[in-house]
Amino acid sequence: MKSRDLIKKRILIVGANGLLGQRIIAFYQAQENVELLGCSIEEKPTFENTPYINCDITVREEIKNTIFNFYPDIVINAAAYTNVDLCESERATAWKINVKGVENIVEACRSLDAKIIHFSTDYIFNGNNGPYDENVKPDPVGYYGRTKLASENVLKIGAVTYAVLRTNVLYGIANSRPDYVRWVINSLRSKQQIRIVTDQVGNPTFVEDLVTAVNKVIVSDQYDVYNIAGKEFINRYEFALQIADMFNLDKKLITPIVTEELKQPAKRPLKGGLIITKAINQLGYNPHSIIEALEIIKKQLSL
Numbered sequence: 001m002k003s004r005d006l007i008k009k010r011i012l013i014v015g016a017n018g019l020l021g022q023r024i025i026a027f028y029q030a031q032e033n034v035e036l037l038g039c040s041i042e043e044k045p046t047f048e049n050t051p052y053i054n055c056d057i058t059v060r061e062e063i064k065n066t067i068f069n070f071y072p073d074i075v076i077n078a079a080a081y082t083n084v085d086l087c088e089s090e091r092a093t094a095w096k097i098n099v100k101g102v103e104n105i106v107e108a109c110r111s112l113d114a115k116i117i118h119f120s121t122d123y124i125f126n127g128n129n130g131p132y133d134e135n136v137k138p139d140p141v142g143y144y145g146r147t148k149l150a151s152e153n154v155l156k157i158g159a160v161t162y163a164v165l166r167t168n169v170l171y172g173i174a175n176s177r178p179d180y181v182r183w184v185i186n187s188l189r190s191k192q193q194i195r196i197v198t199d200q201v202g203n204p205t206f207v208e209d210l211v212t213a214v215n216k217v218i219v220s221d222q223y224d225v226y227n228i229a230g231k232e233f234i235n236r237y238e239f240a241l242q243i244a245d246m247f248n249l250d251k252k253l254i255t256p257i258v259t260e261e262l263k264q265p266a267k268r269p270l271k272g273g274l275i276i277t278k279a280i281n282q283l284g285y286n287p288h289s290i291i292e293a294l295e296i297i298k299k300q301l302s303l
């Protein structure tokens, strides 16, 4: 074993209480040779057995002190303002968290030469002709997408070593707000009729696959922009039917509709999704199929 393999990597997970943040924490808790710290805006962590600091990335001194005191090799930023509709009405807050917050992280990391792993979305594209590879010119149709694109640009000009992992329709179980899968299960189990769109297409991403991709970037030291998503391109209605099938729920409660009927505040890219060939070839990324992922979730939920 080389001597540098014996030195523990110091990894800071920002936004550690979110869906992705929690799963990254859980992954690295099980790894040796990692010194882990989680931070997020909430007073308390949603997890145990890992140090946690309450820290708001929009407050420059707070995130700077957190980063300087821990002195990480790598900062993984899973914090974001992710409510797509609220981003339209709460533009200043969305910009502050998704763009200014990233500027604050980049500034502190630049001083320490810490590497950054950040997350983005297929909402940076207009959804006219997806799926998209990493080289397509972005053209967001909503404010959330605009802030996420701006966050990528902050990294691009930030003079830091960084990776951006773009993802879409993240699903998986964490101790936080229900993801799409749990929302469908909960609704159908309580016999609630749900209306799901047939015209929004993507390749849903099992959160554990995204976590594996994060680790592949770190281990292979290939910092770059990658699309990290699932294997199958399906619309949200088809996805809901697969969930109902897996959990033996009543599919008749799911009504197909089109996006226009929802009258949502934020415009969505319809034909979205991300081509994952680069991650497969360069990182050896190999995501689960939806059925495999749902089987794992079923076990996790002990249903």
Ligand SMILES: NC(=O)c1ccc[n+]([C@@H]2O[C@H](COP(=O)([O-])OP(=O)(O)OC[C@H]3O[C@@H](n4cnc5c(N)ncnc54)[C@H](OP(=O)(O)O)[C@@H]3O)[C@@H](O)[C@H]2O)c1
Residues within 6 Å of the ligand: 014, 015, 016, 017, 018, 019, 020, 021, 039, 040, 041, 042, 055, 056, 057, 058, 077, 078, 079, 080, 081, 082, 097, 101, 119, 120, 121, 122, 148, 167, 168, 169, 170, 171, 176
């Ligand atoms: N979920 C998806 O379908 C999806 C799709 C594409 C890309 N992504 C990207 O993937 C990443 C992770 O998403 P996610 O679904 O895990 O998000 P999430 O569950 O909403 O988690 C984000 C976390 O960041 C925290 N946070 C918000 N403002 C903060 C601040 N000022 N300082 C520190 N922490 C703050 C949130 O706290 P509160 O909850 O208390 O605000 C939450 O714990 C994000 O970059 C997102 O844009 C997600």
